[in-house]
Amino acid sequence: MLVEKNKIASHNDSLLSAHKRKFDFSASEIPNIDAILQKIIDFNIAIPSWALGTGGTRFGRFSGTGEPRSLEEKMEDVGLLHALNQSSGAISLHIPWDIPENYTAIKKLASDYGLQFDAVNSNTFQDQSNQVLSYKFGSLQHVNKSVRKQAIDHNIEVIKHGVELGSKALTVWLSDGSTFPGQLNFRKAFQNTLESLEEIYGALPNDWKMFVEYKCCEPNFYSMTVGDWGQSLLYANKLGDKAATLVDLGHHLPNANIEQIVALLLMEGKLGGFHFNDSKYGDDDLTVGSMKPYQLFLIFNELVEGMDARGMNHAKDLGWMIDASHNVKDPLEDLLQSVEAIQIAYAQALLVDRKALVLAQDNNDVATAQEILQDTFRTDVRSIVAEARLRTGGALNPIQFFRSEKVRAQLTKDRGSKSVATGL
Ligand code: LRH
């Protein structure tokens, strides 16, 4: 389903005067507004191919309708998001859930929708029907060398798919670990995993990155073999320059100071990218900014400060991806909200008065330092993010457009009410 440009234009016309009033006020307070707008316009977030349907939990799955039945329909959905917010210009594939049958056709489709292929994800956390050896007791850590070889070969195959599509990174998330004390020798598990990752690393093209994604817990509940940022950094340092850590916001122990982790990984030049989502308890994979918006702002505050300190290009030098799962909301509405929340946090972080903050920090003026951050966080930048969409042909209010144009009803008419998307 293509979104007609004229429909977006009439939608924007209906909202323009109210928008202009808000934007003109916000812009009047920001001397370098055009530079800020350009940064927001350049900032794209990749959409996970596995989050375009209804996920569900072990207790149940309440299916939505009109879900994508193929990789082509998943790209249609991401193309739709990108048409509405002009900031979702990339899709991150998960193999084998999304194996492209015809690379040329898929790449053509991607360019039709204005999409790039972001990091490709391997999957050694499930046993596929045609698989010889099981990953029940892990994959790259496994005590059995043949299981490790099977998992290494799978990751190398994923790189090959990515090369064909023009992707430039492999994300490795391992469910490996143990569920009971005594089950695993931590040192051997680390060594096996490192040796296996070294073989995969060796298969990376020169201009590729390997993102090592860590996670504290689930599906193993005693230890995870890439369990936190320290372990991920150990692997990334031992592997080499093409390896970096990947921070999934939902993968931390309760109350972890993620913004401090981000600041230090960035300082070390070993922060590769993000899986943005939000959570209240575990790896809930909820809408970005829906539970802890201040934490999201503080993370972007460290990102802007740290990336500028290293002269990095905000839009290109890190992997910006969402990783979510939807149980009670329309997946596309949820993803539109998540992209908006990320852009709002980034825009606010760009507005922080860095000179004043450094001065307050150097004078141990705690209250002023707090006020500088909280004042910016309490600054309404929604009209600035909307203006970025308006200037790039997007919709001023994507969810309102999605609803008023009855997009889900149209997708359900095309795909049926029983279609189920692969993924989580
Ligand atoms: C693991 C994870 C990982 C993906 C999976 C879909 O929790 O965050 O990034 O492979 O979700």
Ligand code: MN
């Ligand atoms: Mn993730």
